[in-house]
Amino acid sequence: MSANVSQLNKIISESNNIVFFTGAGVSVASGIPDFRSMGGLFDEISKDGYEPEYLLSINHLEDNPQNFVNFYRKRLLLADKQPNNVHYYIEKLERQGKSSGVITQNIDGLHHDAGSRNIDELHGSLAKFYCTECTRTxxxxxxxxxxxxxxxxxxxxxxxxxxYGEMLNEQTVFSAISKFQEADTLVVLGSSLVVNPAAYLTTHFKGRHFVIINKDATPYDDNATLVINEDMTHVISELEKLEEI
Structure with a gap:
């Protein structure tokens, strides 16, 4: 049991209003590749001459609706992926009243599948689709x-x-800012904290403990109370073992 996990356990036990902020690393742990390594995406770029950002842009949808539909049906509809222990741990703390919820950059809907209810999905969710003309869902x-x-x-x-090319939902942003401002502890999981404006929203946190659990360094590490550069699923497993003692 590492000293980092012991310190994290102490922080969690002392906290009364934790907010979680999750990024692509949490989805990767469930077998969902991040955008820059989607498994074949760059082959598609070299074949058709498209940049990855264009493929998921409003311009692509407007320029070539059929190609846009073909792309998201081929690359985004990952029906066989399930929540992992990180998703379930976040849901557990919300259910216990220790957490005010989760703010996520992910679009896979796995926090919802794990049972979380207080979710701010900054980049939307693949759980819902709608018609651009009649708005039918x-x-x-x-x-x-x-x-x-x-x-x-x-x-x-x-x-x-x-x-790409669209603004974040204003209501979702305000809800996330409110969570950050009211929390006594912020736990970042699986985010490089480089994608703005989502990452910048974490600067609204003024609470006591700022924890970052990510395999790689982030631009916000110097501001954190605790940084753990380990596999987050392992960290959460070890944390739950400590909680059982």
Missing amino acids: YSKNEIISDDIGFCRCGGVVRPDIVL
């Missing part, structure tokens, strides 16, 4: 099972995520 299951890409009205059915 569709679930992810409908999109997959019924092979839907276009609405009955003829409009493009797009995922309810923030595409």
